Structures are given as C-alpha cells and as structure tokens.
C-alpha cells in the first residue's frame with residue numbers, strides 16, 4: 739500500500755471510532771435525563787379529591803388495557819400477550835423504562851403501572867411530583883413552566899398517535915384516529931373557560 743492510502747485508511751478508522759464514542763456519550767446523557775416512572779398510586783391519592791380525572795380515567799378503557807391482554811380476543815394475536823413486549827409496549831405504562839412496567843415486577847408495584855395510566859400520557863412523574871406536593875401544601879396553583887421543565891406533558895394528538903396507529907393489531911385502517919372524537923371520550927379535569935378567565 740502507498741503511504742497516502744495508508745494514512746487515509748487510518749484516518750477513516752479513527753473518524754469512525756470518534757463518531758461511535760460521540761454517539762455513546764449522547765446515549766448516556768439521554769439516560770441520565772430520563773425521569774423515573776412512579777406508578778399511579780400517588781396521582782390517584784391526590785387527584786381523587788381534586789378533580790374528576792381519577793373517576794374518568796377509571797371508567798376508561800385505558801385503565802383496563804393490561805387486563806384486555808388476558809382475553810381470548812388478545813390471544814388471537816399472541817400466545818401470551820401479558821408477557822409479550824410486542825403487546826405490552828402500548829398496553830402498559832413505561833414498558834422497559836426505569837420505574838415502568840416489567841414482566842417480573844411484584845404484583846403490588848405491577849398494578850400501578852399496568853394499563854395506560856396517568857404517566858403514559860402526562861410523562862414520568864419523578865421530577866414534577868414534588869412541584870405538585872409543594873403547590874398543594876401552599877394551596878397555590880403550580881407554575882406551568884416549572885412543571886413542563888420537570889417533564890409534565892400536556893398531551894396532544896401526537897401523544898395519542900404513539901399508540902393509536904397501524905402497529906396495533908386491532909387498528910381499523912378504515913377509521914383513522916380522530917382526535918376530537920377520541921378526546922371527548924376520555925376528557926377529564928377540564929376547567930370551564932368562563933371560570934378561568
């Protein structure tokens with residue numbers, strides 16, 4: 739090999755290594771930033787006396803999404819749906835994430851992340867929970883910007899489409915997801931416009 743070619747080859751290898759290292763560093767940062775899932779117990783304990791979100795959620799199909807995986811209808815698509823990652827990714831909360839659902843969790847923890855719970859839509863609670871606790875203690879409204887910075891999500895159509903899409907084996911392609919209609923069915927804790935203005 740000529741020297742120039744050799745240098746080029748060595749440079750290419752070095753660049754690849756540096757690129758890989760940079761990617762690994764980014765992935766690590768991502769991990770540290772991610773909030774831990776807490777489960778729905780604390781959300782429910784506080785919100786059941788605050789607004790109708792708990793009542794509405796408990797009556798919704800989201801609350802039963804893990805139980806649905808034990809039905810005969812579910813077994814048409816998988817031999818053991820309650821253990822199948824291909825199903826769990828949309829039917830439980832924080833699947834495979836820190837604090838989220840895992841097949842081998844103890845039952846009392848498992849039931850707080852089974853199904854599509856509050857944190858599935860509003861984001862993992864680790865950081866924003868303390869803001870709510872402080873607001874409640876001081877009887878003040880929590881700061882919306884502070885909440886968003888701590889990971890609280892105000893869900894919109896994009897959030898719904900993470901699960902309501904053609905990867906769901908029961909998704910009806912003839913009936914694309916209509917946000918307004920679907921949101922009406924799960925609406926909760928909505929303050930009347932007149933009251934807030």
Ligand code: HEC
Nearest residue numbers: 780781784788789856857860863870871873874879880882
């Ligand atoms: C210590 C009590 C407490 C706990 C625990 C709690 N909240 Fe709240 N939450 C509040 C209070 C107080 C408010 C403000 C009053 C209101 O909007 O009803 C609020 C408001 C909210 C809002 C509306 C915020 C906004 O944009 O105005 C969301 C969404 C919410 N909570 C979700 C959750 C979720 C999800 C959990 C569980 C991870 C949770 N909360 C746990 C007390 C609590």
Ligand code: HEC
Nearest residue numbers: 799800802803806828829854858893897898901920921923
């Ligand atoms: C983490 C995944 C996930 C997200 C995010 C999600 N859903 Fe769902 N949704 C489901 C699953 C799973 C079911 C079916 C539950 C069952 O039948 O057991 C469902 C069912 C529903 C149903 C009942 C449908 C029916 O045929 O009766 C409505 C309404 C609904 N979702 C609305 C919404 C809206 C609106 C949003 C966004 C604000 C949303 N969903 C976000 C997973 C999700």
Ligand code: HEC
Nearest residue numbers: 806811812815816819824825828901902905906907908909
């Ligand atoms: C991409 C997200 C997603 C995945 C993956 C997923 N589901 Fe679902 N599942 C949903 C949603 C959303 C619904 C609500 C109806 C719809 O839009 O399909 C649902 C509804 C259901 C229903 C109730 C249907 C009805 O008519 O009431 C069953 C049963 C079901 N899923 C089983 C499964 C099984 C079994 C698997 C794994 C093989 C699975 N799902 C994987 C999102 C998902």
Ligand code: HEC
Nearest residue numbers: 781785791792795800854855856859892893894926927929
């Ligand atoms: C399927 C997704 C989904 C689930 C599950 C869910 N929410 Fe929500 N939530 C929403 C959406 C969408 C809104 C409306 C956001 C907006 O204001 O535009 C909302 C609004 C709220 C609000 C009012 C926000 C405001 O600005 O006044 C509160 C409080 C709240 N949710 C609490 C909860 C609690 C507590 C649970 C669990 C018991 C829960 N939510 C479960 C999607 C969800």
